[in-house]
Amino acid sequence: MARLTNSPRFALDPMLPQRFVVERLWRETADTFTVKLEPVDKTADFAFAPGQFNMLYVFGVGEIPISISGDPADNTALLHTTRAVGTVTKAMSRLKPGDMLGLRGPFGSNWPVLEAGGHDIVLVTGGIGLAPLRPALYAILAQREKYGKVVLLYGARTPEDILYKKELARWRAHFDLEVHVTVDRATESWRGNVGVATTLIRRAPFDPQDAVAMICGPEVMMRFTTQELLRRGVDSSRIFVSLERNMKCAIGFCGHCQFGPQFVCKDGPVFALKRVEKLLNTWEV
Amino acid sequence: MPVQLLDWEALEEFFTALKRRGFTLIGPQLQDGAIVYDQLEKPEDLPLGWQDVQDKGSYRLHQRDDEAAFGYVVGPHSWKRFLHPPSLRLWRAKRSESGFDLQEEALKDPKYAFIGVRACELSAIEIQNKVFLGGSYTDPHYRARRQGAFIVAVNCTQAGGNCFCASMGTGPKVETGFDLALTEVLAPSRHYFTVEVGSEQGAELLKEIPHQEASQQEIATAQQLVATAAGQMGRELDNSGLKEILYASYDHPRWDEIAERCLSCGNCTMVCPTCFCTTVEDVTDLSGQEAERLRHWDSCFSIDFSYIHGGSVRASGKARYRQWLTHKLASWIDQFGSSGCVGCGRCITWCPVGIDITAEATAIRNSQAVTGVKTKGTRHVQADH
Amino acid sequence: MYKQTIDELLVRHSFFAGLDPRVIELIAGCGLNEKFSAAGYLAREGQEADKFYLIRHGTVALELRAPGQGPLTIETLQEGDILGWSWLFSPHRWQFDAKALTLVRATAFDGVCLREKCEEDHDLGYEFMKRFAGIMIARLQATRLQLLDLYGTAD
Known part of the structure; x- marks a missing residue:
């Protein structure tokens, strides 16, 4: 039969996390905290664009999407701020410096920071x-x-x-x-x-x-x-x-994050309003 | 390569040749009152002389008056359970000094030979290829399984009560994506298959078993049988402009009606050969030293499917049915370039209350104009408040 | 002198946009500039509402008092905002406290005088109703959003 062409990512398993270590974790408000991570593999690159997110895994508890909240120009600090509201985020909020997390990403679209040049x-x-x-x-x-x-x-x-x-x-x-x-x-x-x-x-x-x-x-x-x-x-x-939707894979396979024809994980999370305006005003999409 | 001919008696050698090449044969057989796909050893394991009779929410097996091996249409299984298994471990993690170590799951290539893949099912496999291999990320598990598979397609020579592949342009004749494609012919004195060769691998294999070139007469007979099936479709679906119609029908009252019947059981998504949604489960052993991540089939009919902090996005049954049907027949086109439906009719057969996707899509199409006005009115009222 | 300033103020403000110059003059004639030091009150709940304000400078907090709690701020208003519609509706009493959080300069408009004019001239009355309804709708919608407690914890 016709052979399927190999894509460059063939050898990589996009579902396999990389290991990161908590450098610091601090409370922002009563129910929010920021965690600063550094990769175990010091050569690992975590460049991201503003608006993108990572999937963070707490050992044995689970994995959830969290947006990256640090400075994209600072490649020494990978920051995530989130609310401790679910099982995973609550477990994450109890992590201490040196504790390990799994990380996949960055995923998704970004804010049009460059395109907005010249504008208010x-x-x-x-x-x-x-x-x-x-x-x-x-x-x-x-x-x-x-x-x-x-x-x-x-x-x-x-x-x-x-x-x-x-x-x-x-x-x-x-x-x-x-x-x-x-x-x-x-x-x-x-x-x-x-x-x-x-x-x-x-x-x-x-x-x-x-x-x-x-x-x-x-x-x-x-x-x-x-x-x-x-x-x-x-x-x-x-x-x-x-936009925010349930996500299990972040790479368009699990189907959970669909918003009409869009996959929030790969077509979003940042969308031009024009693209999603109608659905945003439709119930339970 | 011209069309070949294989006698029923040569099928055993055919199976043996496949096994010799390391393939595990998977094909139709009788289990628990249904024809399902499971490991096959010999041609006699095939559901000889059985036929399925299907209707809305109904599936029954009947004895045929011949010994056809492929005299049924499709059962509750589809090949996705082998290419995209219902449950799969993605990786394991073990606690270590520094935290934990991750252990990648070895990619399995079970070297499946699928025996009896229907045209609609080949289309479904093509569709899942696009989902798992067509984007910027690929699923290595699917890839390994798909790449290793040998596909023996079988043309349908009769259609079932819930079939509408002719409407979807996916059958009943297989066109592409197979290694070998058979058409079963039961002549009064002879049981044989015409064979189309779809790949080099198929041609190589054929060399190892007794076969001959098919005569014009034999080819014509086989073609006639497939043409008969095309004219027997139990259902039909008009796809023209359907995407636009469904996109304009999010507020259609029909969703409320369907929701009164739909049990949100998710059967349609489980039997659908293209539905690909999954969830993940993180588990640890009792000591908390080892963890693993499992992937399971999931259904957009479950309430947790769309859960985000604060509640499920699709809390109502009608929103979930709407999501499923609109995805299948409309947004799938924008996502993957084709409809997500191949017209196999499984969702109609295995729906416990007999909801018929073709009937629902037609109902929405037929009352579209009326809804358009209604929708406008509703908007107007909302804007005033 | 005052009258002229208020006139100009009204002409530039979107709330009064499109009103007949004669009407603007009339409203300006009912206006008086007032100054409140921080913590001073522009209005007290329950007292007679005989005016409305156009805030020209500073921040005003709309406060509600509930038993056992201190004053709860419902909304803050700023430069350019209109404060007060109770003068238009019976029983003409303020429904909340309006407290200056900073030094506040505002123009107060005599509601009793304007109310009478509205009764006499229904065209004028309709214009006022439309404009105040716009403000009410905006406040109502904002309040509804507040009620949703958007950022609250669901669990």
């Missing part, structure tokens, strides 16, 4: 969604002169749930970066904004005719954010979202 940038994010967007912000700030106005709009549940607090304060001090943070609920001691992230959009300083928007947060939040951006006049071809 609006990053809208909610909750843990700041983690997958942070690499994009690092990349943009590294070449700040290539962009117009840069705005980060971030919504958290309460002031205690705000991620990367120190860094946000540092970013806020940048004269060429607008950082607006809001929380859903707060007591008197909070001096900042209260209200959902979408309410920040209407007064954020960017040119809707020119801006490229990147959104990452819960799907409902992204839907409403999208509507608000469209209302301000941002064209849907310049809006990008990052």
